[in-house]
Amino acid sequence: MEDYKYLFKVVLIGNAGVGKTCLVSRYTKGFFPPGQMATIGVDFMIKTVEIDGDKVKLQIWDTAGQERFRSITQSYYRSANALILVYDVCSQQSYESLPHWVHEIELYAGTKVLAFLVGNKIDQTDKREIPTHIGKEFAERYEMRFLETSAKEADNVEKLFTSIAYQLTAQARDLELRPEQQGTVITGGSTPIASAPSCCKL
Amino acid sequence: MSGGCCGCVAALKPRYKRLVDNIFPANPQDGLVKNNMEKLTFYALSSRPEKLDRIGQYLEQKLTADINRHRFEFVFIAMEALDQLLVSCHAHSLNLFVESYLKMVQKLLECQEPDLQITATNSFVKFSNIEEDAPSYHRRYDFFVSKFSSMCHSGEQFGKEMKQKIRGAGLRGIQGVVRKTISDELQVNIWEQVHMDKIVPSLLFNMQDTKSTGADIESPKDEDDPAHLAEVVFRDLVCRASYGNIRCVLVPILVHLDNHRAWVPTDFAVRVFKIVMYSVQSQYGYLVIQLLLSHLDKHVKDDPQIKTSILTVLFEAVLISAGGSIGPSVLEVFNNLLRHLRISVDNKGKNQAQYSAEVKFQDAIVNTIGEFANNLPDYQKIEIMMFVMGKFPQFADEEIGGHMDQQLQINLLKTLLKATTKYKTVIMSNAFPPEFLHPLLRMSLMEDAGMRITVQDILHTLIDRHGNTKKLKRIELCGNIAVLELSVEKCSRQDILFMKKSGMQFYWHILENLQLESNRVDNLEALYCTMGLLAVEMGGDDIIVDLFRLALDIQGLATGTTLPLTHRCALHAMVAAYLNLISQLVTCQQAFEYVQSVIELRKFRAQHLLPDFAYNRTNRPQSLSELEKSELYPKTDQVKEEWLFEQSLLTTHLASTGLDVSRLGTPFTQKPYSGDNMDPTMSASDIGSINIEMESVDGSPSMARRRYSGVEEITVESLKKMLSEENTEDKEESERRRREVVNTFRTAPFEEIVAKSEAKSNHFHNKLNEILDFVSNTCVKETPVDGMSSEPGDTPFGMQFPDLFVY
């Protein structure tokens, strides 16, 4: 009776104002919100996609970058199947905060969490402060995947989430094929309907 | 698929589907069709359980469709129907039906519309109150925790009223999940970190957010106020925590307070932990305390303000935790706190603000340790005091002469005093085991006069069983001690035994104390109080005779000493007051009358030897010229024989009442300073008798003897050397200093002289410490505590201040 086969939790983190909420909105609702308010605490959107015939539900949690929500936002990292760390390519400062965020991930997220580094707002070519290769190098150093996006122009947004869905599904299937391992995997939070373990977490 | 869609298609549908379709009205504004709802309920109740499951699945289908088409009125109707079915059918096994039900709730929670989320939550809360008879299998409460926690933080964009609704829903939802999962082993373990990390900050966030309600004092207990609601849920959560999972709630609290810098100011943290302590099952209270302690460790290098806050919280927690629930690792707790004390004292700070912050922290530690000790059973209190005492390097047996920060010493003493205040002495020997009494008495001889008073205060609280301390604090002559309203009880055999064993230690230390030139009036009063308490608490027939002897010894001290005149007068006055007191306690009329007669004489001829003068703070001579003008002080310092209390007369009087006075003839100690007025009764055999006294204490005569002689030998030599060191000074220089000293005494106020002699004695004591160090390192291994009390004749304290020989 379920309308999906896998459920994955994706959590977006990064400084306030880099475009996390816009990315989620663009992907789940298909539009770039005009006057967006700062995110309060945590919120999520649902999007169901099809990967090779299987319905995959993504629960996308958008977090606030503000200090006063620190403990609550941290608590969502732990149950994430994938993390998207966003910075603004037009903001040196947002790039410089990345080590802080990486540290948070190391502290609070599972070690094998699928992590993406995303440089957003590439439509503002004239304002760009962080060249592509810089971001890419950072991602490689910390073993993250890397993409540059524009929530405004819908550049690479679809690609970002689809590839996350794809990789998580592949992982889940992989584990399904090796049932002897299922018991050893701690399901940190993903709620796989077909008892598929939640992708090597924690 | 809803309301209006019946007709020919309906006829082909199974009965249950038709019944479900019929509860939806044609016009959504009309709401649930009540009659048909009753039919549906009746059908569900009277059919086999599978029918209910099918109804659930069908309703779910319809609901999904309505959500997708944004037909929210129908969604609300469906939820109402679900609620009714749940309540009516709960006697049946609800298992599968519940599955569909929860899926529907989740669907609604996934919507963006706040109204749908709130409806779903309200329904879920109703469901959480239903007791299911059969255990149910793992449900997806994980999502619920995430969503409800998120709701607890949201709603800001919708205005105050809506925000309150959303947050309230989130909080009640959390409570529902906790309720549903906690008692059912097949459910998720709600205590897992993933969940608690969301639940706890969500509750705290709302408890903290008093802005949300503003200063709305009119409706502080508003049930829907998120801050209030959050607190209710929080209490509920904490009181459900068992031994295994109390940590799971506490750790996120600490993390949250750290993250949100919510330790300073202390109010919120204190509030939170008060709630914790009042809600937690009392036998687990100590876990809270342990966790707070280790949290303090984490902050050891941080701002003292934060540390003080954590400690304040700890203090409040200890206050609340019932006695004895502090747990087994008491010493560990104390060790930990004392370590923080030490670190803080060492951490002198860069500026004034930082320094005073550290001092505040130290006070907080002292208070907390005291409160800890107060909550312990009495035998453990003594253990704790011994433990604290072990922290004084110079009194810990191994490290004689170790240096210790003055500030730290004061703090430790304060801690000791705090710890004793609630100790209820029953039997003296329990309050003063030798391992405790010896170092405590050694501490009574500390250099700092203020600290010596604190030691006496400690003695008072422990000796005094009948609340007499206050009445004995003043040195005065009561013609009839009935006015003091002393509460006296007959002393037990055990206590007499104790005094026989340890009395000498008290006396010897009192005598030593009285000779310290740095004593102020307060010191003497404190010592007098100790003597008074000994008499009141343990003045049985045998002991009281010893106390008379003590008084005579003090008199001997006063006549044979080099102390300044003010000190000597004070000692004589003290003897008068003390004899007046104990001669009444012993109810020996003749002795009393004799004492009175001497006092009368003094009143007439030598008022300066009576308390009214000697302890009157207002008439202390400010200078020698004033002293000379004073009618009361004698022009010479001669004390006439008849002004003194005579041992032989006292002996006769006391013997007449049948007391065993054989001990009255023998002074306790050789006079520490052998001056011109050396007591002629003193002989070698006397010293021997004292030694025997000490031997019987130890039960190991040979050891005592050896120790005695060993110490004597080295001490004499060392002292000689020390004196010669003083003598190497230029004759002229020493003469000049002598004059200076005399001059000082002529002109300087009493307290100033005291201060000077204190500084002097420090220098000497340091030297002495070196020597003692040397002694203990070269001699037979021994306990220096005993060593000290067995060498009264050679005590270095009597040899001090050769250049203060004013008279």
Ligand SMILES: Nc1nc2c(ncn2[C@@H]2O[C@H](COP(=O)(O)OP(=O)(O)O)[C@@H](O)[C@H]2O)c(=O)[nH]1
């Ligand atoms: N030009 C441009 N602006 C963007 C883009 N994404 C977000 N923004 C703008 O950046 C600001 C912050 O976006 P928001 O999604 O609220 O950031 P968040 O705090 O990370 O959630 C908004 O004013 C957005 O309009 C983008 O791809 N291009």
Ligand SMILES: [Mg+2]
């Ligand atoms: Mg945002």
